[in-house]
Amino acid sequence: MKSRIAPFLAATFLAVFTPSFADEFDEFDNDNSAVSAGGSGSAEGTGYDGSQASEFADDEEYAAEYAQYKKEKTSKAEINRQRTEGFARSILLGVHANLGVNTLIGQDTDGWGLGFQGSAGVLVTLPLGVKNLNMVPELVFSYRHYSYATETDFGDDEASIDIMMFEIPLIVRYTFADYNFFVGLGLNLGLKLTGSSEFTQNLDMGDDETRTNTIPTTGFELGAALDIGYMLTRWVQVNIRAVQGFTNLLNPTLASGGEKKFADANFLTSYVQLGVSMLF
Structure with a gap:
Protein backbone atom coordinates (compact mmCIF):
# COMPACT_ATOMS: atom_id res chain seq x y z
CA MET A 1 0.00 0.00 0.00
CA LYS A 2 2.77 2.37 0.93
CA SER A 3 4.53 1.64 -2.36
CA ARG A 4 1.45 2.86 -4.27
CA ILE A 5 0.97 6.02 -2.20
CA ALA A 6 4.56 7.32 -2.67
CA PRO A 7 4.42 7.59 -6.48
CA PHE A 8 1.05 9.26 -6.21
CA LEU A 9 2.29 11.87 -3.79
CA ALA A 10 5.36 12.59 -5.97
CA ALA A 11 3.22 13.06 -9.03
CA THR A 12 0.89 15.41 -7.17
CA PHE A 13 3.83 17.45 -5.86
CA LEU A 14 5.29 17.93 -9.34
CA ALA A 15 1.92 18.85 -10.80
CA VAL A 16 1.39 21.60 -8.22
CA PHE A 17 4.83 23.21 -8.04
CA THR A 18 6.23 22.86 -11.60
CA PRO A 19 4.30 25.94 -12.97
CA SER A 20 5.67 28.18 -10.19
CA PHE A 21 9.22 27.05 -10.92
CA ALA A 22 8.68 27.85 -14.59
CA ASP A 23 7.45 31.34 -13.72
CA GLU A 24 10.51 31.97 -11.61
CA PHE A 25 12.80 30.91 -14.43
CA ASP A 26 10.90 33.16 -16.84
CA GLU A 27 11.34 36.12 -14.50
CA PHE A 28 15.03 35.32 -14.17
CA ASP A 29 15.40 35.29 -17.95
CA ASN A 30 13.57 38.60 -18.23
CA ASP A 31 15.82 40.16 -15.60
CA ASN A 32 18.92 38.97 -17.41
CA SER A 33 17.75 40.40 -20.69
CA ALA A 34 17.05 43.70 -18.97
CA VAL A 35 20.48 43.72 -17.37
CA SER A 36 22.02 42.83 -20.70
CA ALA A 37 20.18 45.62 -22.40
CA GLY A 38 21.11 48.04 -19.62
CA GLY A 39 24.73 46.99 -19.77
CA SER A 40 24.82 47.46 -23.50
CA GLY A 41 23.31 50.94 -23.13
CA SER A 42 25.81 51.78 -20.42
CA ALA A 43 28.72 50.75 -22.59
CA GLU A 44 27.42 52.84 -25.39
CA GLY A 45 26.95 55.75 -22.98
CA THR A 46 30.51 55.42 -21.77
CA GLY A 47 31.92 55.65 -25.26
CA TYR A 48 29.42 58.15 -26.64
CA ASP A 49 31.04 61.24 -27.99
CA GLY A 50 27.99 63.16 -29.12
CA SER A 51 28.47 62.35 -32.78
CA GLN A 52 24.97 60.88 -32.97
CA ALA A 53 23.27 63.82 -31.31
CA SER A 54 20.38 63.59 -33.74
CA GLU A 55 19.27 60.37 -32.01
CA PHE A 56 18.03 62.45 -29.10
CA ALA A 57 16.72 65.44 -31.01
CA ASP A 58 13.32 65.10 -29.31
CA ASP A 59 14.84 64.88 -25.83
CA GLU A 60 14.81 68.49 -24.60
CA GLU A 61 16.78 67.75 -21.44
CA TYR A 62 19.52 65.94 -23.37
CA ALA A 63 19.62 68.63 -26.04
CA ALA A 64 20.09 71.35 -23.42
CA GLU A 65 22.86 69.44 -21.67
CA TYR A 66 24.64 68.67 -24.93
CA ALA A 67 24.45 72.31 -26.05
CA GLN A 68 25.94 73.41 -22.73
CA TYR A 69 28.73 70.84 -23.12
CA LYS A 70 29.61 72.11 -26.59
CA LYS A 71 29.55 75.73 -25.42
CA GLU A 72 31.85 75.05 -22.47
CA LYS A 73 34.22 73.00 -24.57
CA THR A 74 34.37 75.72 -27.23
CA SER A 75 34.81 78.46 -24.61
CA LYS A 76 37.70 76.66 -22.95
CA ALA A 77 39.42 76.10 -26.28
CA GLU A 78 38.93 79.74 -27.23
CA ILE A 79 40.22 80.97 -23.88
CA ASN A 80 43.31 78.78 -24.16
CA ARG A 81 43.92 80.02 -27.70
CA GLN A 82 43.54 83.65 -26.68
CA ARG A 83 45.83 83.19 -23.70
CA THR A 84 48.50 81.57 -25.84
CA GLU A 85 48.18 84.20 -28.57
CA GLY A 86 47.92 87.05 -26.07
CA PHE A 87 51.09 85.98 -24.30
CA ALA A 88 52.94 85.68 -27.59
CA ARG A 89 51.67 89.06 -28.80
CA SER A 90 52.04 91.01 -25.56
Whole structure:
Protein backbone atom coordinates (compact mmCIF):
# COMPACT_ATOMS: atom_id res chain seq x y z
CA MET A 1 0.00 0.00 0.00
CA LYS A 2 2.77 2.37 0.93
CA SER A 3 4.53 1.64 -2.36
CA ARG A 4 1.45 2.86 -4.27
CA ILE A 5 0.97 6.02 -2.20
CA ALA A 6 4.56 7.32 -2.67
CA PRO A 7 4.42 7.59 -6.48
CA PHE A 8 1.05 9.26 -6.21
CA LEU A 9 2.29 11.87 -3.79
CA ALA A 10 5.36 12.59 -5.97
CA ALA A 11 3.22 13.06 -9.03
CA THR A 12 0.89 15.41 -7.17
CA PHE A 13 3.83 17.45 -5.86
CA LEU A 14 5.29 17.93 -9.34
CA ALA A 15 1.92 18.85 -10.80
CA VAL A 16 1.39 21.60 -8.22
CA PHE A 17 4.83 23.21 -8.04
CA THR A 18 6.23 22.86 -11.60
CA PRO A 19 4.30 25.94 -12.97
CA SER A 20 5.67 28.18 -10.19
CA PHE A 21 9.22 27.05 -10.92
CA ALA A 22 8.68 27.85 -14.59
CA ASP A 23 7.45 31.34 -13.72
CA GLU A 24 10.51 31.97 -11.61
CA PHE A 25 12.80 30.91 -14.43
CA ASP A 26 10.90 33.16 -16.84
CA GLU A 27 11.34 36.12 -14.50
CA PHE A 28 15.03 35.32 -14.17
CA ASP A 29 15.40 35.29 -17.95
CA ASN A 30 13.57 38.60 -18.23
CA ASP A 31 15.82 40.16 -15.60
CA ASN A 32 18.92 38.97 -17.41
CA SER A 33 17.75 40.40 -20.69
CA ALA A 34 17.05 43.70 -18.97
CA VAL A 35 20.48 43.72 -17.37
CA SER A 36 22.02 42.83 -20.70
CA ALA A 37 20.18 45.62 -22.40
CA GLY A 38 21.11 48.04 -19.62
CA GLY A 39 24.73 46.99 -19.77
CA SER A 40 24.82 47.46 -23.50
CA GLY A 41 23.31 50.94 -23.13
CA SER A 42 25.81 51.78 -20.42
CA ALA A 43 28.72 50.75 -22.59
CA GLU A 44 27.42 52.84 -25.39
CA GLY A 45 26.95 55.75 -22.98
CA THR A 46 30.51 55.42 -21.77
CA GLY A 47 31.92 55.65 -25.26
CA TYR A 48 29.42 58.15 -26.64
CA ASP A 49 31.04 61.24 -27.99
CA GLY A 50 27.99 63.16 -29.12
CA SER A 51 28.47 62.35 -32.78
CA GLN A 52 24.97 60.88 -32.97
CA ALA A 53 23.27 63.82 -31.31
CA SER A 54 20.38 63.59 -33.74
CA GLU A 55 19.27 60.37 -32.01
CA PHE A 56 18.03 62.45 -29.10
CA ALA A 57 16.72 65.44 -31.01
CA ASP A 58 13.32 65.10 -29.31
CA ASP A 59 14.84 64.88 -25.83
CA GLU A 60 14.81 68.49 -24.60
CA GLU A 61 16.78 67.75 -21.44
CA TYR A 62 19.52 65.94 -23.37
CA ALA A 63 19.62 68.63 -26.04
CA ALA A 64 20.09 71.35 -23.42
CA GLU A 65 22.86 69.44 -21.67
CA TYR A 66 24.64 68.67 -24.93
CA ALA A 67 24.45 72.31 -26.05
CA GLN A 68 25.94 73.41 -22.73
CA TYR A 69 28.73 70.84 -23.12
CA LYS A 70 29.61 72.11 -26.59
CA LYS A 71 29.55 75.73 -25.42
CA GLU A 72 31.85 75.05 -22.47
CA LYS A 73 34.22 73.00 -24.57
CA THR A 74 34.37 75.72 -27.23
CA SER A 75 34.81 78.46 -24.61
CA LYS A 76 37.70 76.66 -22.95
CA ALA A 77 39.42 76.10 -26.28
CA GLU A 78 38.93 79.74 -27.23
CA ILE A 79 40.22 80.97 -23.88
CA ASN A 80 43.31 78.78 -24.16
CA ARG A 81 43.92 80.02 -27.70
CA GLN A 82 43.54 83.65 -26.68
CA ARG A 83 45.83 83.19 -23.70
CA THR A 84 48.50 81.57 -25.84
CA GLU A 85 48.18 84.20 -28.57
CA GLY A 86 47.92 87.05 -26.07
CA PHE A 87 51.09 85.98 -24.30
CA ALA A 88 52.94 85.68 -27.59
CA ARG A 89 51.67 89.06 -28.80
CA SER A 90 52.04 91.01 -25.56
CA ILE A 91 55.86 90.98 -25.63
CA LEU A 92 57.08 92.45 -28.90
CA LEU A 93 60.50 93.41 -30.18
CA GLY A 94 61.10 96.18 -32.66
CA VAL A 95 63.53 98.52 -34.37
CA HIS A 96 63.05 102.22 -34.94
CA ALA A 97 64.66 105.32 -36.37
CA ASN A 98 64.19 109.01 -35.51
CA LEU A 99 64.98 112.44 -36.93
CA GLY A 100 64.52 115.70 -35.07
CA VAL A 101 65.62 119.16 -34.02
CA ASN A 102 67.15 120.32 -30.74
CA THR A 103 68.15 123.42 -28.82
CA LEU A 104 69.48 124.45 -25.43
CA ILE A 105 67.51 126.38 -22.82
CA GLY A 106 68.51 127.65 -19.39
CA GLN A 107 71.03 130.14 -18.07
CA ASP A 108 73.29 131.93 -20.59
CA THR A 109 71.84 130.10 -23.58
CA ASP A 110 71.02 133.10 -25.73
CA GLY A 111 72.20 132.46 -29.27
CA TRP A 112 71.72 128.71 -29.23
CA GLY A 113 69.33 128.03 -32.09
CA LEU A 114 67.98 124.90 -33.69
CA GLY A 115 70.32 122.02 -34.23
CA PHE A 116 69.56 118.61 -35.66
CA GLN A 117 69.85 115.01 -34.57
CA GLY A 118 69.18 111.45 -35.66
CA SER A 119 68.98 108.14 -33.85
CA ALA A 120 68.30 104.45 -34.30
CA GLY A 121 67.81 101.58 -31.90
CA VAL A 122 65.72 98.71 -30.61
CA LEU A 123 62.69 98.54 -28.35
CA VAL A 124 60.58 95.98 -26.52
CA THR A 125 56.99 96.22 -25.28
CA LEU A 126 56.33 94.61 -21.89
CA PRO A 127 52.83 94.20 -20.38
CA LEU A 128 52.22 95.77 -16.97
CA GLY A 129 49.20 93.68 -16.05
CA VAL A 130 46.67 96.36 -16.96
CA LYS A 131 44.88 96.19 -20.29
CA ASN A 132 46.52 98.39 -22.97
CA LEU A 133 49.27 99.52 -20.57
CA ASN A 134 52.87 98.65 -21.45
CA MET A 135 56.39 99.49 -20.46
CA VAL A 136 58.49 100.29 -23.54
CA PRO A 137 62.23 100.43 -22.80
CA GLU A 138 64.59 101.30 -25.66
CA LEU A 139 68.28 101.18 -26.45
CA VAL A 140 69.20 104.02 -28.81
CA PHE A 141 72.36 105.38 -30.41
CA SER A 142 71.98 109.04 -31.34
CA TYR A 143 73.96 111.86 -32.89
CA ARG A 144 73.27 115.48 -31.86
CA HIS A 145 74.51 118.71 -33.37
CA TYR A 146 73.89 121.93 -31.41
CA SER A 147 74.30 125.26 -33.20
CA TYR A 148 75.18 128.69 -31.79
CA ALA A 149 75.46 132.12 -33.44
CA THR A 150 75.42 135.66 -32.04
CA GLU A 151 76.65 139.13 -32.94
CA THR A 152 79.19 141.04 -30.86
CA ASP A 153 80.68 144.52 -30.88
CA PHE A 154 83.66 143.21 -32.81
CA GLY A 155 81.95 140.86 -35.27
CA ASP A 156 80.08 137.64 -34.60
CA ASP A 157 80.63 134.37 -32.78
CA GLU A 158 79.72 130.90 -33.94
CA ALA A 159 79.88 127.63 -32.07
CA SER A 160 78.77 124.04 -32.37
CA ILE A 161 78.64 120.96 -30.16
CA ASP A 162 78.62 117.44 -31.57
CA ILE A 163 77.80 114.49 -29.34
CA MET A 164 77.35 110.77 -29.81
CA MET A 165 74.97 109.49 -27.16
CA PHE A 166 73.78 106.12 -25.88
CA GLU A 167 70.22 106.71 -24.71
CA ILE A 168 67.85 104.55 -22.66
CA PRO A 169 64.27 105.84 -22.80
CA LEU A 170 61.93 104.15 -20.29
CA ILE A 171 58.38 104.90 -21.44
CA VAL A 172 55.07 103.81 -19.91
CA ARG A 173 52.59 103.70 -22.79
CA TYR A 174 48.80 103.52 -22.85
CA THR A 175 47.11 102.47 -26.09
CA PHE A 176 43.62 103.55 -27.12
CA ALA A 177 42.98 100.40 -29.12
CA ASP A 178 39.72 101.61 -30.69
CA TYR A 179 41.51 104.57 -32.25
CA ASN A 180 44.97 103.04 -32.96
CA PHE A 181 46.42 105.85 -30.87
CA PHE A 182 48.85 105.80 -27.93
CA VAL A 183 50.47 108.18 -25.46
CA GLY A 184 53.52 107.57 -23.32
CA LEU A 185 55.36 109.25 -20.49
CA GLY A 186 58.69 108.37 -18.95
CA LEU A 187 62.36 109.11 -18.39
CA ASN A 188 65.22 109.47 -20.85
CA LEU A 189 68.71 108.51 -19.69
CA GLY A 190 71.69 109.55 -21.78
CA LEU A 191 75.34 108.49 -21.65
CA LYS A 192 77.87 110.37 -23.74
CA LEU A 193 80.07 108.21 -25.94
CA THR A 194 82.08 110.94 -27.64
CA GLY A 195 81.83 114.72 -27.80
CA SER A 196 83.53 117.67 -29.44
CA SER A 197 82.98 121.38 -29.80
CA GLU A 198 84.18 124.29 -31.91
CA PHE A 199 84.06 128.01 -31.15
CA THR A 200 84.87 130.62 -33.81
CA GLN A 201 85.26 134.39 -33.43
CA ASN A 202 84.72 136.20 -36.71
CA LEU A 203 86.27 139.64 -36.22
CA ASP A 204 85.44 142.65 -38.37
CA MET A 205 88.99 143.93 -37.92
CA GLY A 206 91.59 141.27 -37.47
CA ASP A 207 92.03 137.58 -38.04
CA ASP A 208 89.32 135.05 -37.26
CA GLU A 209 90.03 132.69 -34.40
CA THR A 210 88.78 129.14 -33.97
CA ARG A 211 89.13 127.08 -30.80
CA THR A 212 88.21 123.42 -30.46
CA ASN A 213 86.90 121.51 -27.45
CA THR A 214 86.55 124.61 -25.28
CA ILE A 215 82.89 123.86 -24.47
CA PRO A 216 83.16 120.72 -22.31
CA THR A 217 80.09 118.50 -22.02
CA THR A 218 79.06 116.14 -19.25
CA GLY A 219 78.90 112.39 -19.56
CA PHE A 220 75.40 111.85 -18.15
CA GLU A 221 72.00 113.29 -18.96
CA LEU A 222 68.54 112.80 -17.43
CA GLY A 223 65.27 114.10 -18.82
CA ALA A 224 61.53 113.56 -19.16
CA ALA A 225 60.00 112.13 -22.34
CA LEU A 226 56.51 112.48 -23.80
CA ASP A 227 55.34 110.24 -26.65
CA ILE A 228 52.34 110.62 -28.93
CA GLY A 229 51.91 107.99 -31.61
CA TYR A 230 49.68 106.26 -34.10
CA MET A 231 49.61 102.61 -35.23
CA LEU A 232 49.48 102.50 -39.01
CA THR A 233 49.24 98.70 -38.80
CA ARG A 234 49.72 96.12 -36.08
CA TRP A 235 53.45 96.13 -36.87
CA VAL A 236 54.18 99.70 -38.01
CA GLN A 237 53.96 102.73 -35.72
CA VAL A 238 54.86 106.40 -36.01
CA ASN A 239 55.38 108.74 -33.10
CA ILE A 240 56.43 112.22 -32.05
CA ARG A 241 58.64 112.41 -28.97
CA ALA A 242 59.48 115.51 -26.95
CA VAL A 243 62.30 115.36 -24.39
CA GLN A 244 63.27 117.97 -21.82
CA GLY A 245 66.56 117.52 -19.99
CA PHE A 246 66.93 118.15 -16.26
CA THR A 247 70.71 118.04 -16.01
CA ASN A 248 73.34 120.46 -17.29
CA LEU A 249 74.83 119.38 -20.61
CA LEU A 250 77.83 121.61 -19.85
CA ASN A 251 80.44 120.10 -17.55
CA PRO A 252 80.65 122.69 -14.74
CA THR A 253 83.99 121.39 -13.48
CA LEU A 254 85.76 121.97 -16.79
CA ALA A 255 83.71 124.96 -17.99
CA SER A 256 85.80 127.50 -16.09
CA GLY A 257 88.80 126.52 -18.18
CA GLY A 258 86.90 126.85 -21.45
CA GLU A 259 85.00 129.69 -23.07
CA LYS A 260 84.55 132.43 -20.48
CA LYS A 261 81.10 133.45 -21.73
CA PHE A 262 79.81 129.95 -20.93
CA ALA A 263 81.62 129.46 -17.63
CA ASP A 264 78.43 129.86 -15.54
CA ALA A 265 75.95 128.56 -18.11
CA ASN A 266 73.34 125.89 -17.50
CA PHE A 267 72.59 124.02 -20.74
CA LEU A 268 69.36 122.01 -20.65
CA THR A 269 68.70 119.97 -23.77
CA SER A 270 65.28 120.16 -25.45
CA TYR A 271 64.42 118.23 -28.56
CA VAL A 272 61.51 117.01 -30.65
CA GLN A 273 61.80 114.13 -33.07
CA LEU A 274 59.66 112.11 -35.44
CA GLY A 275 60.12 108.35 -35.40
CA VAL A 276 58.94 105.19 -37.10
CA SER A 277 58.98 101.72 -35.50
CA MET A 278 58.79 98.24 -37.00
CA LEU A 279 57.62 95.49 -34.63
CA PHE A 280 57.94 91.75 -34.98
